[in-house]
Amino acid sequence: MPRIEVDVNRCKACYLCVNACPKKCLGKSTVISKKGYFPAEMQRPQDCIGCKMCYMMCPDVAITVIKE
Amino acid sequence: MTILAKKPQSLTDVPMHYCPGCGHGIVHRLMAESFDELQIADRVIGVAPVGCGVFADDYFACDMVQGAHGRGPAIATGIKRSKPKAIVFSYQGDGDLASIGMAEIVHAAVRSENITVIFINNAIYGMTGGQMAPTTLVGQVATTAPKGRDPKLQGWPINMCEMLSQITGAKYLERVAVDTPQHVMAAKKAIKKAFENQVKGVGFSMVEVLSQCPTNWHASVDQALEFVRTQMMPQYPLGVFKDEEAR
Numbered sequence: 001m002p003r004i005e006v007d008v009n010r011c012k013a014c015y016l017c018v019n020a021c022p023k024k025c026l027g028k029s030t031v032i033s034k035k036g037y038f039p040a041e042m043q044r045p046q047d048c049i050g051c052k053m054c055y056m057m058c059p060d061v062a063i064t065v066i067k068e
Numbered sequence: 069m070t071i072l073a074k075k076p077q078s079l080t081d082v083p084m085h086y087c088p089g090c091g092h093g094i095v096h097r098l099m100a101e102s103f104d105e106l107q108i109a110d111r112v113i114g115v116a117p118v119g120c121g122v123f124a125d126d127y128f129a130c131d132m133v134q135g136a137h138g139r140g141p142a143i144a145t146g147i148k149r150s151k152p153k154a155i156v157f158s159y160q161g162d163g164d165l166a167s168i169g170m171a172e173i174v175h176a177a178v179r180s181e182n183i184t185v186i187f188i189n190n191a192i193y194g195m196t197g198g199q200m201a202p203t204t205l206v207g208q209v210a211t212t213a214p215k216g217r218d219p220k221l222q223g224w225p226i227n228m229c230e231m232l233s234q235i236t237g238a239k240y241l242e243r244v245a246v247d248t249p250q251h252v253m254a255a256k257k258a259i260k261k262a263f264e265n266q267v268k269g270v271g272f273s274m275v276e277v278l279s280q281c282p283t284n285w286h287a288s289v290d291q292a293l294e295f296v297r298t299q300m301m302p303q304y305p306l307g308v309f310k311d312e313e314a315r
Contacts, residue, residue: 061075066069
């Protein structure tokens with residue numbers, strides 16, 4: 001099953017990944033990061049299809065896409 | 069466990085300083101991926117510009133020079149001619165390339181230097197705080213054009229790809245965007261081809277990337293992407309303007 005990891009120390013909360021996700025799996029975290037942003041996070045992991053669109057749009061290269 | 073996609077090896081671990089939603093980071097990643105895929109990472113030498121990309125040397129895990137404003141192609145020419153085996157790129161913004169560096173880019177193309185130029189067009193001066201660039205659209209508000217760009221006063225935007233396509237020495241010119249995953253994939257293809265051309269010795273290659281600048285456009289990230297699609301693309305149509313190798 002595919003999943004993603006968001007590096008919260010790189011994420012700047014532009015949410016390009018949230019808009020790019022075709023399955024609308026991603027959302028905004030409610031936990032503030034060290035940088036002072038609310039980073040993007042995986043909210044519906046069961047729907048992730050591993051299409052890498054979030055990775056492709058991320059300007060901060062904060063996303064790693066992993067297939068178990 | 070297989071990793072489908074992660075930060076390319078040609079990028080360092082330094083977090084980028086660009087504003088949230090800026091297109092620079094996407095282009096950096098596409099370039100780094102191209103280095104990894106073409107296995108040229110150990111012989112790449114880059115020229116960082118003056119502008120938002122000035123700290124690009126912190127992000128690429130290759131040798132970098134930080135050039136004087138607009139002189140990227142001239143510096144790249146010197147590096148390429150003294151080290152012909154190196155893969156040399158100049159990374160420039162629109163204020164850098166289309167304004168102060170106009171002579172350098174035109175003559176690098178005239179001489180058909182075997183270098184790769186990545187040109188980020190966001191229609192504004194980003195780092196200095198949103199002044200009008202040569203690529204600013206008609207009617208677009210900038211700090212030095214507070215009522216919007218008026219052609220009678222400030223002239224019309226420059227289309228660099230169209231202009232350089234008239235030069236025999238320019239071998240590969242393409243305009244891409246990074247506003248949707250589809251366009252990012254097309255941009256990846258173009259950037260990789262521009263570096264492949266250099267490996268093959270085709271000649272001067274330039275990829276123009278339409279990039280968003282939410283901060284200086286005073287827009288949200290969504291509005292900025294919409295601006296790229298509805299305002300910039302009619303003025304700067306995407307596509308291949310020259311591909312000599314294909315002929």
